[in-house]
Amino acid sequence: MPIVTLTSGAKFNGLIGSSLLEAAAKGGVFFPYSCKNGRCSACKCKLLIGQTRKLHPESGLTEEEKTNGWILGCARSAESDITLEVDDLGSTLLPTVKTLPCRISQLNFLAPDVIQVMLRLPPTADFNFIPGQYIDVIGQNGIRRSYSLANADFTDRILELHIRAVEGGAMSEYWFNQAKVNDLLRLNGPLGTFFLRNTGNIDLIFLATGTGIAPVKAMLESLHARPADQRPRSVTVLWGGRITTDLYFNISSIAADFDFIPVLSRANKIWSGAQGYVQNALLAVRTDLKHAAVYACGSDVMIQNAKKILLENGLPEKCFYSDAFVCSS
DSSP states (O other), X not given: OOEEEETTSOEEEOOTTSOHHHHHHHTTOOOOOSSSSSSSOTTEEEEEESXXXXXXXXXXXXXXXXXXTEEETTTEEESSOEEEEOOOOTTOOOOOOEEEEEEEEEEEEEETTEEEEEEEOOTTOOOOOOTTOEEEEEOGGGOEEEEEOOOSOOXXXXXXXXXXXXXXXXXXXXXXXXXXXXXXXXXXEEEOOOSOOOXXXXXXXXXXXXXXXXXXXXXXXXXXXXXXXXXXXXXXXXXXXXXXXXXXXXXXXXXXXXXXXXEESSOOTTOOSEXXXXXXXXXXXXXXXXXXXXXXXXXHHHHHHHHHHHHHTTOOGGGEEEEEEOOOO
């Protein structure tokens, strides 16, 4: 059985036929990840020694990255003993992933194309999550779609989702035309590693587009519970949309201390706020990124471009965290 060694010193068995991401988790080592299907780059790692086998396409990597030895942990399995350079999660303990029943508690339209879904778990359900993670909702005929959790408080056993309509989408047809309060569904989760890391005395910056604001909302709500030595020195939120209705809820209602910058890419003449893209709007107000950490959620195009230009402008590479919304197919 191949042995996988990380530059951090961690080791695990590389299971033949299983992705490096899966094998690592079974060995008690956790990589960052998001989509698990090769279309984002959250689980990117560099192959230093050894051979791997491609399990599916790695569209989340550029050709230059592939040439330079980068691979995706979700898309490769170990064929020999290998050594990887990857920022694993160290001592972070991820909540156990479970499949549980749930019922729709509320359905509220936040915009013509965005619906808030509140899912109620049974009182006896043993479920925990870290604000920023997501779940898969399993609907009729086994259709499964991923949605970020938009709440940090889980004392009432309710999970909040913000769901945007996708033209022709099977689950969109359900949510927007068929779903009823008390419908029985299943969920699988929590999933993903998009959550706050070390935030002590840093400039904490959130970039979001569309419903990418959902996990940002959850993380903002969780800030008050962080220990004193983990309080950031500043918090800035940039939320981008095309038109004003895309900014579909009042973010100032969140009980946290932060600066909010709304950004529109197709603003009308009466809009006096920031225009263009959230990453460019950030650079217009903050040029010093040396002591910042950026958490970006939304379209994959935004995330890839934001990472590129922010690193070029001084953001440390290990201080960019993201969760890309990629289409289900």
